Amino acid sequence: MRVGVLALQGAFREHLLMLGSLGVDPLKVTKSDHLDAIDALILPGGESSAMVRIAAGTDLFATLRERMTGGLPVFGTCAGLILLADRLSDDSLGGYDRLGGLDITVARNAYGRQRESFTTPLTVHGLTEPVDGTFIRAPQILDLGPDTEVLARHDGMPVLVRQGQVWGASFHPELGTDRRVHAEFLHRHGAAV
Amino acid sequence: MTETQTLLNTGLAQMLKGGVIMDVVNEEQARIAEAAGASAVMALERVPADIRAQGGVARMSDPDLIDSIISAVSVPVMAKARIGHFVEAQILETLGVDYIDESEVLSPADYVNHIDKSVFKVPFVCGATNLGEALRRITEGASMIRSKGEAGTGDVSEAMRHLRTINSEIRALGAKSEDELYVAAKEIAAPYHLVKQVASLGRLPVVTFVAGGIATPADAAMMMQLGADGVFVGSGIFKSGNPEARAKAIVEATTHFDDPQAVAKASRALGDAMVGINVADVPAPHRLAERGW
Numbered sequence: 145m146r147v148g149v150l151a152l153q154g155a156f157r158e159h160l161l162m163l164g165s166l167g168v169d170p171l172k173v174t175k176s177d178h179l180d181a182i183d184a185l186i187l188p189g190g191e192s193s194a195m196v197r198i199a200a201g202t203d204l205f206a207t208l209r210e211r212m213t214g215g216l217p218v219f220g221t222c223a224g225l226i227l228l229a230d231r232l233s234d235d236s237l238g239g240y241d242r243l244g245g246l247d248i249t250v251a252r253n254a255y256g257r258q259r260e261s262f263t264t265p266l267t268v269h270g271l272t273e274p275v276d277g278t279f280i281r282a283p284q285i286l287d288l289g290p291d292t293e294v295l296a297r298h299d300g301m302p303v304l305v306r307q308g309q310v311w312g313a314s315f316h317p318e319l320g321t322d323r324r325v326h327a328e329f330l331h332r333h334g335a336a337v
Numbered sequence: 338m339t340e341t342q343t344l345l346n347t348g349l350a351q352m353l354k355g356g357v358i359m360d361v362v363n364e365e366q367a368r369i370a371e372a373a374g375a376s377a378v379m380a381l382e383r384v385p386a387d388i389r390a391q392g393g394v395a396r397m398s399d400p401d402l403i404d405s406i407i408s409a410v411s412v413p414v415m416a417k418a419r420i421g422h423f424v425e426a427q428i429l430e431t432l433g434v435d436y437i438d439e440s441e442v443l444s445p446a447d448y449v450n451h452i453d454k455s456v457f458k459v460p461f462v463c464g465a466t467n468l469g470e471a472l473r474r475i476t477e478g479a480s481m482i483r484s485k486g487e488a489g490t491g492d493v494s495e496a497m498r499h500l501r502t503i504n505s506e507i508r509a510l511g512a513k514s515e516d517e518l519y520v521a522a523k524e525i526a527a528p529y530h531l532v533k534q535v536a537s538l539g540r541l542p543v544v545t546f547v548a549g550g551i552a553t554p555a556d557a558a559m560m561m562q563l564g565a566d567g568v569f570v571g572s573g574i575f576k577s578g579n580p581e582a583r584a585k586a587i588v589e590a591t592t593h594f595d596d597p598q599a600v601a602k603a604s605r606a607l608g609d610a611m612v613g614i615n616v617a618d619v620p621a622p623h624r625l626a627e628r629g630w
Contacts, residue, residue, distance in 0.1 A: 152592055153376055155351040174593065190352050190376065191412050197374035197585075198592050222352070236411040252411060258435035259458055261345045280348050281413065281435065319348050 145335040148173040148182035152198040154190015154223055158318040162326050168335055176207035184217040184333055186326075187224025187243075189280070189316050192252065195223060196240035205241050212245050217309040217333035219326075225312035226250055226283050233286055245310040247289030248302075254284035255314070266315070268304060269295040271324055277303060277315035285314060309333060338455045338478055346460035346480035349413065349435065350544035353377055353481075353567060357557065357588050358546065360384050360571040363402070364409040370574070373584030376567065377413040377436070380406040385442045385489030386572035386611065389623070395443040397425040403432050415462070420629055421447025430459045436481070437461045439474075441628035442488045442571075451629070454478030464548065466499045466626055468506035469525030471541055476528050482541055484565075485626040486549015489572050491613025493550045493559070495626060500547050500563055510536040540564075549626065552577070552610050554590030554603040561594030578608030 149159040151172040163170040163186070171182055179185075185208070199205050212218055220228040227243045229250035236252055255261075258281055265274035277298065285302045288294070295311075296304035303314040304325070317325035338346075356376025361367040362384060370378045382398045383391065397418055407414045413435035418425035420439055425446070429437050439452050441464050454461040455478030464485035465471035471482045484503060486496030506525070510532060513521055522532040534542050547560040548569035557568045570587055577583045586603040593599035621627070 151355065153355040153374075155354060157354070158351060190354070191356060193371060193412055194356055194374045194376045194588070197372070198588060257433045258345075258349055258413065258460065259430065259433060261349065263341050263344065278344060278348055280345060280352060316348060319344060319351065 145169065145183050145330070146171055146181055147330070147335075148178060148185045150185065150187045150195070150224070152190075153194045154188045155316070155318055156188045156190075159186045159188050159221075159326075162318055162323055166323055166327055166330065168330060176203045179207055179211055182216075184219070184330065184335070185211075187218065187220035187227050188318065189222035189224065192223040192226040193237060195227065196237055196242060200240055205243055209243055209245075212243065212310065215309055217311075217329070218243075218245065219311040219313075219329045220246075221313045221316055221318060222280065222282060225285075225314060226252060228310060228312050246305065246307050246312050247292050248305060248312070249286045249288075251284045251286055253281050254286075255279050255282040257281060264298055266296045266298060266303065268325065268328070270328055275317070275322055275325055276320065278319045279315050282314045285312075342458065343480070347543055349460060350462070350481035353413070353546075354544055355592060356567045357584075357591050358415065358567065358569045359574055359584060360569075361406060362575070364405050366575055366580070367406045367409045369581055370584055371410045371412050373581065374588040375412060375584065377415055378406065378410060379415045379417065379438065379569070379571075380434070381417055384572040384575060385625070386491070386576050387489075388442060389489040389614075389625075397422070397428065397443070400428065400432055403429070403434060407433060417443055418452065419443040420445040421450050421452060423452045426452050426454075426457060426461075430457055434459065439463050439479075441485060441625045445628050451477050462546070464626070464629060465503065467502050467525070468510075468535070469527045470630065471503060471545075472525070472527035472531045472535070475531060475541070475543060479543065481544045481546065483546040483548040483569055485629075486547065486551070487616045487619065488549045488625050490550050490616055490619065491552040491573055491576070491611040492616045493552065493556045495616050496547050496550045496556075496560065497563075499549075499626070500560060500565060503541070503545070504564060507535055507540060511539055550616070551587070552613060554586045554600055554607075557587045558590040558594040558600045561591055567591065573611055576611035578610075583607050583610075
């Protein structure tokens with residue numbers, strides 16, 4: 145299985161390392177051509193406002209949306225969740241193309257500035273032991289549609305969701321050494337990890 | 338510092354990687370930087386080129402200015418404290434800045450000690466000209482390192498020298514046997530456990546950006562090809578002929594640094610680059626990189 149990591153900006157190296165350690169073949173994705181070679185894609189944390197602007201004027205997001213319609217499994221973490229959200233609560237990314245695919249409303253930076261960043265144990269559907277969730281200037285999922293399944297919550301709010309083959313997390317499963325969230329995503333979409 | 342705090346502090350730096358952090362002196366510049374795709378902005382009163390030209394003591398920016406920039410943009414906001422000025426750092430922490438730069442661009446407040454960064458909740462980035470200096474800053478609690486370069490010159494040669502120095506010192510450590518690392522630690526005046534970690538990782542244990550003299554898309558791409566995690570651009574953008582276009586172009590070149598065609602495309606139609614000053618023409622007492630130790 146070949147898993148791409150969107151590498152426009154942000155913590156793509158951490159995802160690539162984690163995928164490599166899970167025994168899948170990771171690939172940096174910066175152009176639409178790179179999408180031909182992958183069986184799943186991760187959208188990393190970083191600055192969503194930088195990512196949408198770097199992607200603007202290229203065919204990357206349009207091509208990726210076609211692949212997603214065709215069933216490509218995609219997992220967005222933090223900034224990646226913002227790219228996947230069908231709706232944002234403010235217009236701070238106004239006018240810039242995103243991906244959509246998750247029927248949710250997201251508020252950017254709603255968990256606060258850096259001094260409010262935190263870690264907390266999360267009970268994740270399908271995993272027996274809790275995962276330490278790392279929230280860094282994290283986005284918050286404010287509401288979700290009927291087809292969106294909640295896989296983990298913090299303080300009652302969803303922080304890990306999936307809709308079909310599209311997954312999104314407010315936190316950073318790529319930071320630290322716990323590979324279970326990545327493994328769960330890949331496992332549910334056909335990888336032998 | 339607790340393990341959790343270290344994870345959060347170094348974690349934000351991971352999110353900035355592959356990006357460009359731009360110096361801005363007002364809300365309008367902050368919006369231009371964000372619109373160009375900056376991964377963060379550095380709020381300050383004067384860009385280094387003006388600090389250099391105007392002289393005088395350079396200090397932390399006015400809190401009102403920092404507040405206004407924080408409310409103008411959605412990307413992380415950094416701000417500078419003087420070397421050793423722990424109260425400026427306390428003030429910046431209360432303002433809610435996302436990263437503090439303990440910076441040689443400002444006039445040092447203490448010529449002996451740097452700030453004890455481990456007692457703060459807000460993360461710090463510090464400059465370094467060589468591996469020992471970088472590891473001493475990490476020991477004091479820095480969560481991110483930037484090579485210093487020579488700020489406010491638009492001359493990339495010092496940035497190049499500092500990054501190459503750090504990289505080659507790291508490679509040299511990797512070639513040493515375990516028992517030689519004790520003396521290596523003594524020689525570069527850095528703690529043994531960090532020296533050992535660097536030798537096994539083959540890189541610094543924190544995110545490493547480049548700063549000081551980056552003025553063109555090609556400068557940024559060159560630093561990325563040499564292994565930088567991202568770039569700081571100070572005077573290079575807002576002292577150029579067309580800041581909007583140049584900011585965007587440097588972001589493009591930083592993302593597509595290993596694609597010369599993309600960097601060539603980003604280098605077109607940018608107007609004049611900052612005029613700059615050759616580092617060789619800056620008398621030694623006025624070289625900012627020599628502040629800090």
